[in-house]
Amino acid sequence: MPALGATEVFFSLQDEQGNSQYHTTLKSSGQEGVISITLPEAAPELKIGQNYLWYLAPIEPDGILRPDNYSVSGWVKRVKSTVSDQGSSKSAIALATEYAKAGIWYDTLEVLVTAQRLDPDNTTLANEWKDLLEQVGLDAIASQPMGEQL
Structure with missing residues (x-):
């Protein structure tokens, strides 16, 4: 926004x-x-x-x-998810990668945003966010701040 x-x-x-x-x-x-x-x-x-x-x-x-x-x-x-995150010890990046591979875009973003809000100084999460947006042609917003949850 x-x-x-x-x-x-x-x-x-x-x-x-x-x-x-x-x-x-x-x-x-x-x-x-x-x-x-x-x-x-x-x-x-x-x-x-x-x-x-x-x-x-x-x-x-x-x-x-x-x-x-x-x-x-x-x-x-809305699609049926084949990704299981219930009771999982998967890292946020691993879970986001699974959602991305399944083509579940909004959940991929949500996992990365939530993880970065919990750990704002994690450069790996910030880089994953930037890489993901660049991969889908959203380079213009890849460096924008995470913003807020409405």
Whole structure:
């Protein structure tokens, strides 16, 4: 997320038919960085094999979400994981590597972000993060700070 100065953002998740699955307003620091959003337990469970469109936009200081506001969106597909991390003694890098090999992108990122938040001075984790983003053509944000969890 670029530095927008907005203290609130609108987040929504829709199915392929455009039906709203979940939406909310989230607090944000307004600082630039890669952010993560975790759906709450109360959100509807995403169905395996289904594609969902996520959308994120800053809310103006006057509390209005304007149609011409800057926004970002992308697709996520819920898949059945073949990676087992339950009761595992795997390192974060090993677990992230397994998710990446299985093509489970968001979980790969989540493992690396969580590990780096727990150990912010670990240069190996920072290098893995940078390498992963560069491998998928996201060089422009590879050096951005981890950002916040909304």
